[in-house]
Amino acid sequence: MRHSFSLLAAIAAGLFAVPAMATDYPLKLDNCGFALDIAAAPQRVVAIKSTAAELLLSLGLEDQLVGLAFLDGPLPEALGGTNIPVLSEKLPSQEVVLEVEPDFVYGGWESNFAADGAGERPTLQQLGVASYVAPAACRSVKPEKLSFDHLFGEIAEMGAIFDVEGRADALIAEQKAALAGVAADTRGLTAVWYSSGTKAPYVGAGSNAPAMIMEALGLTNVFAGVDEGWTAASWEAVVDANPDVIVLVDAAWNSAEAKKKLLAENPITSKLDAVVNQRYLIIPFPASEAGIRNVPATVDMAGQLAGLSF
Structure with a gap:
């Protein structure tokens, strides 16, 4: 990034x-x-x-x-x-x-x-x-x-x-x-912010940095209705939502590559369109919490998003 x-x-x-x-x-x-x-x-x-x-x-x-x-x-x-x-x-x-x-x-x-x-x-x-x-x-x-x-x-x-x-x-x-240089995507895309977790995903919800960044990118957050910064979800809920894009938080203890591998190998998620077509956006963990990295991360992710085809 x-x-x-x-x-x-x-x-x-x-x-x-x-x-x-x-x-x-x-x-x-x-x-x-x-x-x-x-x-x-x-x-x-x-x-x-x-x-x-x-x-x-x-x-x-x-x-x-x-x-x-x-x-x-x-x-x-x-x-x-x-x-x-x-x-x-x-x-x-x-x-x-x-x-x-x-x-x-x-x-x-x-x-x-x-x-x-x-x-x-x-x-x-x-x-x-x-x-x-x-x-x-x-x-x-x-x-x-x-x-x-x-x-x-x-x-x-x-x-x-x-x-x-x-x-x-x-x-x-x-x-x-x-931030003024970021143009929100107009394709009406949905997204899940996958922060951590293996047996069940911990995802970005409706009130903190994940929601703020996804809104700036023009993405509809699948879990926006949960009035928390992050929330525990289930793989079944992610599959039911079938998001167009999955945001992967890249942490030293749970890397983006490890998340990709899990999503591809998990029978529940492996058939998701976003997984099959590798429609991922990557954000480093230190940029995923409220702070001075949020703006540069949003700029970077807007570039990643513009490069995805559907």
Whole structure:
């Protein structure tokens, strides 16, 4: 998958500056129903999950990052970050997080902030550590159906928190321009977003990144009626829907090639038109969750979709 990280790389390298008004601290925010009161731009940050790490790096905040954890795959080379310590391949414990003395922890999932994980948010707050959950991953407060504007809002909020509003504005402008170049397919195609699972598929449903991306591509999501980001389905339901296209999430632990093999060998799915004719769209796992990779992934998948014949 090709990515356009020209601006991101320039920002990360300190080559791009956009004048903007400075953040007026203390900054008070509501994040997933949790009140934040940020006295100054964070200086020692732990990022948990790829979406959190990649957004901070794209804003040129590598020097503030003191630890990464629970990454979903390699970071894009253009963003740098290779010298930042990886605290844990999985969800880090509170002890591991606190060892690097952070003043801010940014989690890609709300579940990252558990007593047996990075620590509960009120506990971290008492210790002087602010915490932030990617809004699309809120669970304490049910998020609205995800849109690209919501993603741009998260970028803008990070820009305010770290007093780099100019960089955030530039990144948003670049992503909006790229998204504007995507023309929705007009063939009336249906699709299933196959995220994971073998005995039964875990699929993209109607309210998070899969739904957002498929809508931008002009695809009708077979499971759009389920008001969740993802949902457990059945192979029988997929066969009954007989989708025109199958989106395959390419993860290190469940690759797109492994998914193709399973679909071709499973007697239930092997006769599907999409399987017989190899009508697949591929997206890397780190780009399949709400984050800065969604726009470049949508651009790339639009190209893949245009190349499919029916």
